[in-house]
Amino acid sequence: xxxxxxxxxxxxxxxxxxxxxxxxxxxxxxxxxxxxxxxxxxxxxxxxxxxxxxxxxxxxxxxxxxxxxxxxxxxxxxxxxxxxxxxxxxxxxxxxxxxxxxxxxxxxxxxxxxxxxxxxxxxxxxxxxxxxxxxxxxxxxxxxxxxxxxxxxxxxxxxxxxxxxxxxxxxxxxxxxxxxxxxxxxxxxxxxxxxxxxxxxxxxxxxxxxxxxxxxxxxxxxxxxxxxxxxxxxxxxxxxxxxxxxxxxxxxxxxxxxxxxxxxxxxxxxxxxxxxxxxxxxxxxxxxxxxxxxxxxxxxxxxxxxxxxxxxxxxxxxxxxxxxxxxxxxxxxxxxxxxxxxxxxxxxxxxxxxxxxxxxxxxxxxxxxxxxxxxxxxxxxxxxxxxxxxxxxxxxxxxxxxxxxxxxxxxxxxxxxxxxxxxxxxxxxxxxxxxxxxxxxxxxxxxxxxxxxxxxxxxxxxxxxxxxxxxxxxxxxxxxxxxxxxxxxxxxxxxxxxxxx
Amino acid sequence: xxxxxxxxxxxxxxxxxxxxxxxxxxxxxxxxxxxxxxxxxxxxxxxxxxxxxxxxxxxxxxxxxxxxxxxxxxxxxxxxxxxxxxxxxxxxxxxxxxxxxxxxxxxxxxxxxxxxxxxx
Numbered sequence: 001x002x003x004x005x006x007x008x009x010x011x012x013x014x015x016x017x018x019x020x021x022x023x024x025x026x027x028x029x030x031x032x033x034x035x036x037x038x039x040x041x042x043x044x045x046x047x048x049x050x051x052x053x054x055x056x057x058x059x060x061x062x063x064x065x066x067x068x069x070x071x072x073x074x075x076x077x078x079x080x081x082x083x084x085x086x087x088x089x090x091x092x093x094x095x096x097x098x099x100x101x102x103x104x105x106x107x108x109x110x111x112x113x114x115x116x117x118x119x120x121x122x123x124x125x126x127x128x129x130x131x132x133x134x135x136x137x138x139x140x141x142x143x144x145x146x147x148x149x150x151x152x153x154x155x156x157x158x159x160x161x162x163x164x165x166x167x168x169x170x171x172x173x174x175x176x177x178x179x180x181x182x183x184x185x186x187x188x189x190x191x192x193x194x195x196x197x198x199x200x201x202x203x204x205x206x207x208x209x210x211x212x213x214x215x216x217x218x219x220x221x222x223x224x225x226x227x228x229x230x231x232x233x234x235x236x237x238x239x240x241x242x243x244x245x246x247x248x249x250x251x252x253x254x255x256x257x258x259x260x261x262x263x264x265x266x267x268x269x270x271x272x273x274x275x276x277x278x279x280x281x282x283x284x285x286x287x288x289x290x291x292x293x294x295x296x297x298x299x300x301x302x303x304x305x306x307x308x309x310x311x312x313x314x315x316x317x318x319x320x321x322x323x324x325x326x327x328x329x330x331x332x333x334x335x336x337x338x339x340x341x342x343x344x345x346x347x348x349x350x351x352x353x354x355x356x357x358x359x360x361x362x363x364x365x366x367x368x369x370x371x372x373x374x375x376x377x378x379x380x381x382x383x384x385x386x387x388x389x390x391x392x393x394x395x396x397x398x399x400x401x402x403x404x405x406x407x408x409x410x411x412x413x414x415x416x417x418x419x420x421x422x423x424x425x426x427x428x429x430x431x432x433x434x435x436x437x438x439x440x441x442x443x444x445x446x447x448x449x450x451x452x453x454x455x456x457x458x459x460x461x462x463x464x465x466x467x468x469x470x471x472x473x474x475x476x477x478x479x480x481x482x483x484x485x486x487x488x489x490x491x492x493x494x495x496x497x498x499x500x501x
Numbered sequence: 502x503x504x505x506x507x508x509x510x511x512x513x514x515x516x517x518x519x520x521x522x523x524x525x526x527x528x529x530x531x532x533x534x535x536x537x538x539x540x541x542x543x544x545x546x547x548x549x550x551x552x553x554x555x556x557x558x559x560x561x562x563x564x565x566x567x568x569x570x571x572x573x574x575x576x577x578x579x580x581x582x583x584x585x586x587x588x589x590x591x592x593x594x595x596x597x598x599x600x601x602x603x604x605x606x607x608x609x610x611x612x613x614x615x616x617x618x619x620x621x
Contacts, residue, residue: 031614183546188508213508 012073012080012130015052015088018458019123022048023116030112038112042103045115049122050098056085056092061498062378070498072132076194079132079267083495086346087129087263090353091267094256097357097473100465101364102248107155109233114154118252121147125260132271134183134193137264141228143180144260145172148253152245164244171227171237172298179224185217186272195271203277211279215287218273222291225268228261229325239306242318247367250314251360254321259349262328266342269498270335285335292333293426299326299435307440313363313375316440317356320399323437324352330430331414332461336421339496343414346492351480352407355376358473359395361466362388368461375444379451385460391470398477401434406480413489565617572612576605 026045032038061070061080070081099115108114124143131140149172153165174302187193189210190201196501202214226234242250273284303323310316331345365388366381367373382389398405409432418427462470480488544551579601587594612618 020604024604027607027611031611 002111008068009073010185011068013127014059015092015126016123018052018055019049019119022052023119023123025497026115026119030116034184039110041098041112041115042109042391046096046099046103046448049092049099049119051096053089053092053096061085061255062328065177072194077133077136077157078127078130079128081492081495081498082265083263083342083346083498084355085111085128086350086492086495087120087259088126088351090259091122091125091129091256094252094259094357095119096123097469098248098252098256100469101245101251101357101361103465104463105246105248105368107158107248107366108246108248111154114151117147117150117154121252122256125256128260131264132195132267134187134195135193137268138176138180138183140264141176144257145176148172148249148257151249152241154249155247156379158244160244161246162244164241167237168241168245175224175227175234178220182217182220182224185213185220188454189213189217195268195422198272199274199277202279207279213274213280214279214284218288219291221268222288225261229258229265229328230299231295231325231329232302232320232322233295235299235302235322238322239315239318242321243312243314243373243445243486245312247360247364250317250362251357254317254360255353255356258325259353262332262345262349264327266278266332266335266345267499269332270342284364286417289333289335292329292335296326296329296333296426299323299329300430301326304433304436306344307437310440311375312373313366313378313444314373316375316444317359317363320437320441321356323433324356324399325347326433327414328352329425330418330426333426334414334417334421334423334436337349337417338500339493340413340417340420342496342499343489343493344410344417346495347413347489348410350488350492351410351477354473354476354480355395355398355405355407358391358470358477359399361469361473362392362395365462365466370455375447376451377453378444378447380453380456381448381460384458385455385462387470388462390459391474392448393445394474394477396441396445398481400438402438404478404481406477406485408481409485409489488500562620569612570619572605572608576602 022045025048026041029037029041029044043237059068061068061082061084063069068080072079090327095118099118102114103109120142124140124145126142127136128144131137149165149169152168153162155161186198189207190198192198192201223234227237230238242254245253270289273288275283275285277284300323303319303321303326307316307319307323310319328345328348331341331348334341334344363373366378370377381392394405398407401407401411411430415427415430418424418430476484546552580598583594583598
């Protein structure tokens with residue numbers, strides 16, 4: 001950063017500025033005198049965030065001669081690059097879709113505060129995907145976490161929601177504290193806060209090969225990230241929080257928070273513990289590759305095995321999301337295949353975002369209509385509302401990784417990266433797990449299509465905004481699984497390349 | 502120069518914290534008599550018999566006042582350094598401060614409309 005380029009600096013945080021303005025608009029509308037204006041809040045928030053997703057694409061990061069060159073902004077707080085662009089687009093779309101999803105939910109849909117808090121959380125996640133400084137990393141993490149605690153406990157008179165919020169808060173603040181301790185160790189060693197300067201200092205002679213303390217910092221930071229992406233063994237909060245929180249919030253936490261955390265995770269580990277950094281003759285990258293591989297195996301196996309016996313659809317999706325985090329961690333562990341690895345993580349998160357949101361939209365519609373979240377009650381859904389059943393089927397097949405849905409390419413790219421980096425065993429474990437997972441996804445599909453129920457003549461009412469959400473997410477899932485896979489993958493690969501330069 | 506020994510006090514403190522924590526748990530477990538009765542294991546409510554559920558709603562008026570206080574306290578704290586360097590920064594600082602005040606005003610408007618400023 002030689003000089004302060006005002007225009008480029010502002011444009012590098014254009015989505016965040018946009019979100020702040022949107023926040024103020026929504027805040028004003030939520031206390032409007034006329035009912036019709038208050039009822040517009042979900043749509044303003046939803047379509048506002050979806051429109052803001054265009055900002056990172058319009059102000060795309062380019063080479064040194066463009067309006068916003070790729071690089072550090074705001075004194076090194078923000079790194080604006082293609083990876084940040086990819087994740088910001090998916091986070092903003094996820095936020096917008098969540099706002100639309102929530103609009104018809106009893107207890108939350110009519111309350112303006114809900115959308116305000118979602119916008120703040122989206123702002124934090126958007127910052128997370130671009131932060132390049134220890135201070136910014138932590139501030140962004142907390143800007144994300146605190147609104148999510150509030151959202152989880154949003155149904156005030158529902159004890160399960162309160163339990164979910166308290167659990168999330170306790171586990172979350174504990175994980176944040178541990179992570180903060182790791183970050184403070186890093187600052188203590190080097191006196192630097194910019195993550196792109198830490199590695200150079202730790203590799204210098206002045207640091208005198210202090211392997212153990214650096215490893216300690218790495219483990220502490222991994223705990224924080226492990227919690228955020230709900231990887232085993234930091235997953236304990238996931239099922240309870242997912243089950244108790246209002247369903248749109250569950251969908252939002254399971255996709256956007258996870259995506260932002262993965263964006264930060266790959267950026268952080270590639271920058272702070274790079275391949276070139278070796279202390280006492282040991283490459284630090286090997287340590288975290290092994291950590292990630294172990295977490296990947298544990299998350300996939302435990303998530304899938306525990307999902308087998310679930311009766312509640314939200315708990316099933318919670319365990320499934322633990323397993324999905326495991327698959328994505330394979331991509332992270334495959335870092336030695338360079339951009340293949342990070343591109344696969346980016347693609348996986350991209351397709352997972354829309355897949356899971358589609359699944360949760362169906363769960364919302366079903367539980368709003370029937371008051372039930374039990375898998376057995378989904379019986380006969382095909383005869384009640386064939387389109388809903390179809391959307392759910394597409395989402396579940398994508399989660400399972402069956403072509404022609406996006407999940408197939410997600411898993412394909414992740415396993416490909418693993419094999420290319422010499423972790424064939426990890427890819428094999430992943431494939432075996434995918435087979436286990438197929439069972440419980442197919443059971444839900446079977447219940448919807450084969451099982452009979454007495455309510456088959458009562459179709460599930462579907463609001464207009466839900467029709468849009470389901471069409472959009474299902475179409476994206478199908479397109480990503482067929483013609484669009486290459487485009488998005490190449491985009492993520494360009495983002496990945498930016499991390500290594 | 503960063504020497505590992507500089508971090509020795511932190512390490513010592515970490516160890517001490519773990520040891521003291523475990524010791525306190527174990528000593529009370531070993532030495533303390535343990536005779537639970539129904540009365541003793543009931544939730545503590547100022548020595549009274551517990552009445553009603555534990556999740557009653559509480560009035561949050563003081564909390565609201567605290568939040569409003571923070572809103573305006575930050576405004577004042579931010580004003581002070583701004584006033585000191587105002588001449589140096591010029592128009593830029595003025596615009597920034599107006600943006601800040603607008604954000605606060607929207608929050609104030611929201612609190613007002615929600616009735617947070619009324620005591621009853």
